[in-house]
Amino acid sequence: MLKSLREQVFEANMDLPRHGLVTFTWGNASGFDPASGLFVIKPSGVSYAELSVENLVVCDLDGAVVEGELNPSSDTPTHAALYRSWGERIGGVVHTHSSWAVSWAQAGRAIPCYGTTQADYFYGEVPCMRGLTEEEIEQAYELKTGEVIVEGFADLDPVAVPGALVRNHGPFSWGVDAAAAVYHAVVLEEVAKMAAHTEMISAEAAPAPRYLLDKHYLRKHGPHAYYGQASR
Amino acid sequence: MLKSLREQVFEANMDLPRHGLVTFTWGNASGFDPASGLFVIKPSGVSYAELSVENLVVCDLDGAVVEGELNPSSDTPTHAALYRSWGERIGGVVHTHSSWAVSWAQAGRAIPCYGTTQADYFYGEVPCMRGLTEEEIEQAYELKTGEVIVEGFADLDPVAVPGALVRNHGPFSWGVDAAAAVYHAVVLEEVAKMAAHTEMISAEAAPAPRYLLDKHYLRKHGPHAYYGQASR
Amino acid sequence: MLKSLREQVFEANMDLPRHGLVTFTWGNASGFDPASGLFVIKPSGVSYAELSVENLVVCDLDGAVVEGELNPSSDTPTHAALYRSWGERIGGVVHTHSSWAVSWAQAGRAIPCYGTTQADYFYGEVPCMRGLTEEEIEQAYELKTGEVIVEGFADLDPVAVPGALVRNHGPFSWGVDAAAAVYHAVVLEEVAKMAAHTEMISAEAAPAPRYLLDKHYLRKHGPHAYYGQASR
Amino acid sequence: MLKSLREQVFEANMDLPRHGLVTFTWGNASGFDPASGLFVIKPSGVSYAELSVENLVVCDLDGAVVEGELNPSSDTPTHAALYRSWGERIGGVVHTHSSWAVSWAQAGRAIPCYGTTQADYFYGEVPCMRGLTEEEIEQAYELKTGEVIVEGFADLDPVAVPGALVRNHGPFSWGVDAAAAVYHAVVLEEVAKMAAHTEMISAEAAPAPRYLLDKHYLRKHGPHAYYGQASR
Numbered sequence: 001m002l003k004s005l006r007e008q009v010f011e012a013n014m015d016l017p018r019h020g021l022v023t024f025t026w027g028n029a030s031g032f033d034p035a036s037g038l039f040v041i042k043p044s045g046v047s048y049a050e051l052s053v054e055n056l057v058v059c060d061l062d063g064a065v066v067e068g069e070l071n072p073s074s075d076t077p078t079h080a081a082l083y084r085s086w087g088e089r090i091g092g093v094v095h096t097h098s099s100w101a102v103s104w105a106q107a108g109r110a111i112p113c114y115g116t117t118q119a120d121y122f123y124g125e126v127p128c129m130r131g132l133t134e135e136e137i138e139q140a141y142e143l144k145t146g147e148v149i150v151e152g153f154a155d156l157d158p159v160a161v162p163g164a165l166v167r168n169h170g171p172f173s174w175g176v177d178a179a180a181a182v183y184h185a186v187v188l189e190e191v192a193k194m195a196a197h198t199e200m201i202s203a204e205a206a207p208a209p210r211y212l213l214d215k216h217y218l219r220k221h222g223p224h225a226y227y228g229q230a231s232r
Numbered sequence: 233m234l235k236s237l238r239e240q241v242f243e244a245n246m247d248l249p250r251h252g253l254v255t256f257t258w259g260n261a262s263g264f265d266p267a268s269g270l271f272v273i274k275p276s277g278v279s280y281a282e283l284s285v286e287n288l289v290v291c292d293l294d295g296a297v298v299e300g301e302l303n304p305s306s307d308t309p310t311h312a313a314l315y316r317s318w319g320e321r322i323g324g325v326v327h328t329h330s331s332w333a334v335s336w337a338q339a340g341r342a343i344p345c346y347g348t349t350q351a352d353y354f355y356g357e358v359p360c361m362r363g364l365t366e367e368e369i370e371q372a373y374e375l376k377t378g379e380v381i382v383e384g385f386a387d388l389d390p391v392a393v394p395g396a397l398v399r400n401h402g403p404f405s406w407g408v409d410a411a412a413a414v415y416h417a418v419v420l421e422e423v424a425k426m427a428a429h430t431e432m433i434s435a436e437a438a439p440a441p442r443y444l445l446d447k448h449y450l451r452k453h454g455p456h457a458y459y460g461q462a463s464r
Numbered sequence: 465m466l467k468s469l470r471e472q473v474f475e476a477n478m479d480l481p482r483h484g485l486v487t488f489t490w491g492n493a494s495g496f497d498p499a500s501g502l503f504v505i506k507p508s509g510v511s512y513a514e515l516s517v518e519n520l521v522v523c524d525l526d527g528a529v530v531e532g533e534l535n536p537s538s539d540t541p542t543h544a545a546l547y548r549s550w551g552e553r554i555g556g557v558v559h560t561h562s563s564w565a566v567s568w569a570q571a572g573r574a575i576p577c578y579g580t581t582q583a584d585y586f587y588g589e590v591p592c593m594r595g596l597t598e599e600e601i602e603q604a605y606e607l608k609t610g611e612v613i614v615e616g617f618a619d620l621d622p623v624a625v626p627g628a629l630v631r632n633h634g635p636f637s638w639g640v641d642a643a644a645a646v647y648h649a650v651v652l653e654e655v656a657k658m659a660a661h662t663e664m665i666s667a668e669a670a671p672a673p674r675y676l677l678d679k680h681y682l683r684k685h686g687p688h689a690y691y692g693q694a695s696r
Numbered sequence: 697m698l699k700s701l702r703e704q705v706f707e708a709n710m711d712l713p714r715h716g717l718v719t720f721t722w723g724n725a726s727g728f729d730p731a732s733g734l735f736v737i738k739p740s741g742v743s744y745a746e747l748s749v750e751n752l753v754v755c756d757l758d759g760a761v762v763e764g765e766l767n768p769s770s771d772t773p774t775h776a777a778l779y780r781s782w783g784e785r786i787g788g789v790v791h792t793h794s795s796w797a798v799s800w801a802q803a804g805r806a807i808p809c810y811g812t813t814q815a816d817y818f819y820g821e822v823p824c825m826r827g828l829t830e831e832e833i834e835q836a837y838e839l840k841t842g843e844v845i846v847e848g849f850a851d852l853d854p855v856a857v858p859g860a861l862v863r864n865h866g867p868f869s870w871g872v873d874a875a876a877a878v879y880h881a882v883v884l885e886e887v888a889k890m891a892a893h894t895e896m897i898s899a900e901a902a903p904a905p906r907y908l909l910d911k912h913y914l915r916k917h918g919p920h921a922y923y924g925q926a927s928r
Contacts, residue, residue, distance in 0.1 A: 023422055024415070026349070045460030074451065074459045097349050103426050106346035107434035114570035115632040117490070117561050134443040141447050168347040168440040183488070190487055194567050196433050201660050202571035208632040211598040215605050219538065227538045228509030255886055256879070258813070277924030306915065306923045329813050335890050338810035339898035366907040373911050400811040400904040428897050578802035579864040581722070581793050647720070654719055658799050665892050666803035672864040675830040679837050683770065691770045692741030 012178035081146025092178035244410035313378025324410035545610025556642030708874035777842025788874035
């Protein structure tokens with residue numbers, strides 16, 4: 001079932017330790033199939049050495065297991081919530097505890113867009129979501145985590161801002177597929193590091209002007225993009 | 233003698249440089265056998281390249297060598313003190329000079345629990361022990377180091393808080409076996425790094441609310457745990 | 465066409481990830497042939513794994529493609545602008561998003577020359593260029609980026625100061641050939657890191673005295689150089 | 697000539713990049729033979745890939761080449777000055793531009809002894825030498841660098857404090873042989889990093905009490921040492 005998607009999601013998960021984004025099992029990637037309304041996700045607590053195309057878990061949009069013998073990632077309800085809201089626009093989700101992104105999430109701050117590295121992929125800052133209430137955490141923690149992200153994007157386009165920080169927790173990112181979500185997870189960690197160092201170097205650092213962000217984002221995205229190889 | 237435990241302790245010691253936690257010989261792992269009241273520990277000053285299952289040293293709870301031709305780690309009395317007090321609850325101890333944990337120990341501060349990465353393994357902050365007095369250091373330095381840790385845990389559960397900082401020195405961690413103690417040493421170093429960066433990013437950073445810590449700790453530990461694969 | 469130069473530029477590009485200076489495709493190196501007035505540059509958005517001597521692109525000093533089937537780097541007009549102004553003195557240009565250099569560029573500060581590591585290659589600080597205006601960015605962003613660098617060197621010798629920070633963007637470096645430009649990119653990243661840490665260690669850190677800079681720069685450069693092997 | 701010493705010095709030099717202490721050719725190790733009054737040192741500007749037992753250079757205590765076809769390291773007069781003063785107590789010298797040690801040297805501060813990692817090898821702080829005067833730099837820069845180190849140790853024992861920071865430049869370290877000097881260079885870099893982080897974590901961090909330093913230094917050094925394997 002969903003063999004090609006399984007292979008994509010397997011590769012995306014294996015890319016997380018390759019990029020230095022996860023320690024032990026502290027991360028997971030999923031990929032969504034809009035035709036069937038199902039997504040493939042990493043099983044919970046399984047080491048990357050044990051991970052295989054076969055032991056990935058298939059879930060429906062309620063987060064219920066449709067295929068697989070292992071428990072899905074404990075973050076499955078979060079992934080499901082994002083696909084329920086944004087499944088027409090995103091096809092992959094990644095969660096990690098990458099070091100610099102977690103540090104911003106723990107500090108409770110959005111990452112300002114200080115330069116073009118961020119602007120090439122994020123149309124502005126990487127937002128930090130509001131903290132969950134005690135009731136939300138006790139009732140349905142992982143589900144509410146996803147809903148709080150969707151709530152935080154009420155005025156944001158998840159395609160233009162492909163990631164967010166969950167307060168006191170860590171980063172989630174997404175994209176057209178699982179590989180794109182991994183790519184954005186790498187970008188998020190890199191810009192998190194550079195933004196912290198930017199503020200260390202100058203307490204007066206200011207975000208890049210809007211016209212610079214426009215230029216960088218739009219030269220990579222949309223009908224007038226000219227970065228890369230259009231014909232490939 | 234204690235062949236299986238020797239193999240576990242050998243692997244745990246070899247994992248320390250693999251995880252980047254030790255430079256040269258600056259670290260050691262031990263494992264405890266409650267049936268015999270003996271523990272296996274790294275020999276003192278032996279490089280990881282020379283370490284073998286055979287040259288590990290077996291000690292009793294007084295720290296006296298029971299089997300082995302080499303001197304045990306100079307930190308043996310510390311390990312022995314922890315097993316004497318907590319031997320019914322822990323089966324492995326690790327000491328390293330890992331960079332960020334040492335920096336907090338040198339700063340003399342407990343590591344606040346800023347987020348879920350820490351809360352998944354530590355039920356609150358990683359405490360920093362009081363400094364040893366001149367008399368304690370001169371009389372029985374390594375023994376007193378262990379006793380100061382036990383003293384510092386008078387109101388703490390070493391199972392819920394599987395590590396501590398020894399002031400001006402560095403981290404000790406423990407767990408159900410030597411592998412778990414290594415795991416907690418990795419967690420301790422990672423959260424030490426992220427907590428320092430959290431404070432760098434925001435001088436107003438506050439510890440995560442207690443209900444978030446409860447949720448994360450209890451979803452991994454205790455009768456209602458749901459992280460990972462229960463059946464495995 | 466330009467086979468030897470293609471090989472040099474290929475090696476220079478491949479050295480960028482080897483030195484840890486680029487993530488994904490975020491960097492490019494070029495090399496200039498003064499005889500023909502042409503330069504060889506990385507194609508846009510092509511991964512380092514796919515890069516080959518053959519798929520490099522040859523451009524003229526207007527940035528127009530003379531040979532090659534792929535689009536050249538989107539930064540090609542910047543490289544062209546530098547060769548147009550300095551082509552008699554430099555033969556290679558490198559652009560990266562290396563982490564510490566970007567952090568200084570985002571902070572909008574020149575890197576002070578705090579010591580001999582920098583003075584061995586840069587005769588003083590690494591300057592930070594003025595920000596581009598909205599008009600410049602909208603009209604001809606990459607071209608204006610190059611012109612702003614040339615403008616910023618009105619009173620500086622690009623041979624004595626082989627690199628610069630483009631505000632809110634990142635570092636450009638250059639040298640007698642593409643390999644030298646890579647070398648200076650490595651130096652720039654290293655001194656960017658050390659200068660940030662120098663200020664972290666002492667808020668009163670002062671640049672090294674001019675006579676120390678003179679000594680270090682001149683023992684490596686010019687007729688009285690005595691570093692290295694003159695006869696090799 | 698001095699075949700065994702050549703091999704030791706070759707290995708010591710090759711260990712510098714292995715330990716991440718040098719970029720390009722920015723470091724050198726030497727070893728001294730008290731019987732002949734000669735020392736073996738790395739040639740100047742030669743890459744580690746090209747370095748061999750054969751192309752090392754043998755110098756006398758005036759820094760003059762006794763054997764070898766290449767120029768010795770430009771830092772040769774510094775090494776010679778240290779052996780002239782301390783040749784009865786030290787047998788190896790290392791110079792690097794390792795990142796954190798250089799940052800302290802550029803900040804012009806001694807590294808306080810915040811904990812036992814440093815105290816195990818340095819009996820107190822790692823001192824920072826006074827800056828050289830313009831006259832000293834112009835007359836005999838590398839020679840004066842050595843003399844300033846010796847001057848800075850007027851009241852210090854180079855065996856108890858096996859390294860120093862040269863202001864605005866970087867670290868020198870030494871030991872009983874070239875391997876010990878490399879070992880101390882690794883320690884120096886590690887404690888430089890941890891001391892900076894200690895101050896970042898607490899602005900009130902205080903050096904470890906003298907009795908703790910005494911304990912750690914003396915359990916590794918002197919007649920009452922008990923660390924390691926006495927019989928090996």
